[in-house]
Amino acid sequence: MSNAAALKQVYTLAIIKPDILIKKKQSVDTILQSIGERFTIHNDIKPINLSVTQAEQFYNDHRGKFFFERLVCFMTRGPIVPLILTEKNNDKNTITSWREFIGPTHAENARKIECLRGKYGSSDTWNGFHGSGSNDEATQEINFFFPTFLNDTTVDHFK
Numbered sequence: 084m085s086n087a088a089a090l091k092q093v094y095t096l097a098i099i100k101p102d103i104l105i106k107k108k109q110s111v112d113t114i115l116q117s118i119g120e121r122f123t124i125h126n127d128i129k130p131i132n133l134s135v136t137q138a139e140q141f142y143n144d145h146r147g148k149f150f151f152e153r154l155v156c157f158m159t160r161g162p163i164v165p166l167i168l169t170e171k172n173n174d175k176n177t178i179t180s181w182r183e184f185i186g187p188t189h190a191e192n193a194r195k196i197e198c199l200r201g202k203y204g205s206s207d208t209w210n211g212f213h214g215s216g217s218n219d220e221a222t223q224e225i226n227f228f229f230p231t232f233l234n235d236t237t238v239d240h241f242k
């Protein structure tokens with residue numbers, strides 16, 4: 084593996100999901116501030132809307148599961164904010180750290196601990212936040228939303 088490939092793995096792809104932008108709009112600045120205290124945000128913070136085709140593609144691994152249609156419907160219901168993040172503490176793994184920060188997928192588990200999903204999520208589907216599950220997934224998901232970022236030579240990927 085080249086150095087560049089190894090160092091690029093520090094990124095993760097986070098999403099603030101539509102439930103936050105629809106139901107908890109007044110909390111977005113607070114959420115972004117708390118994210119910014121722990122993570123560096125590498126992209127412009129810009130709400131975008133996913134088409135059904137894009138949402139189906141993004142969650143393709145879940146195709147066939149009982150919640151797939153519900154998930155696609157939810158993710159296309161309103162704007163989302165995709166974020167490229169790195170953990171500010173170099174001793175911590177960005178992907179694990181962000182997933183810990185957002186908390187468990189299911190609302191009932193998330194509410195038991197201090198985490199973003201526990202605080203702002205509403206249900207198993209409307210759970211507020213996404214985080215890449217692995218380095219490969221992070222690369223794939225960053226390329227999905229930001230096709231030029233990982234190959235952008237004007238970005239310092241070596242920090």
Ligand SMILES: Nc1ncnc2c1ncn2[C@@H]1O[C@H](COP(=O)(O)OP(=O)(O)OP(=O)(O)O)[C@@H](O)[C@H]1O
Nearest residue numbers: 145150154187188207208209210212213214215216
């Ligand atoms: N049992 C379920 N019932 C309803 N919705 C679900 C269920 N499991 C997952 N989902 C929805 O599908 C998304 C993707 O599921 P996945 O298993 O990948 O969870 P995750 O990795 O915690 O979430 P994400 O991929 O969004 O970070 C979840 O975040 C949630 O919105």
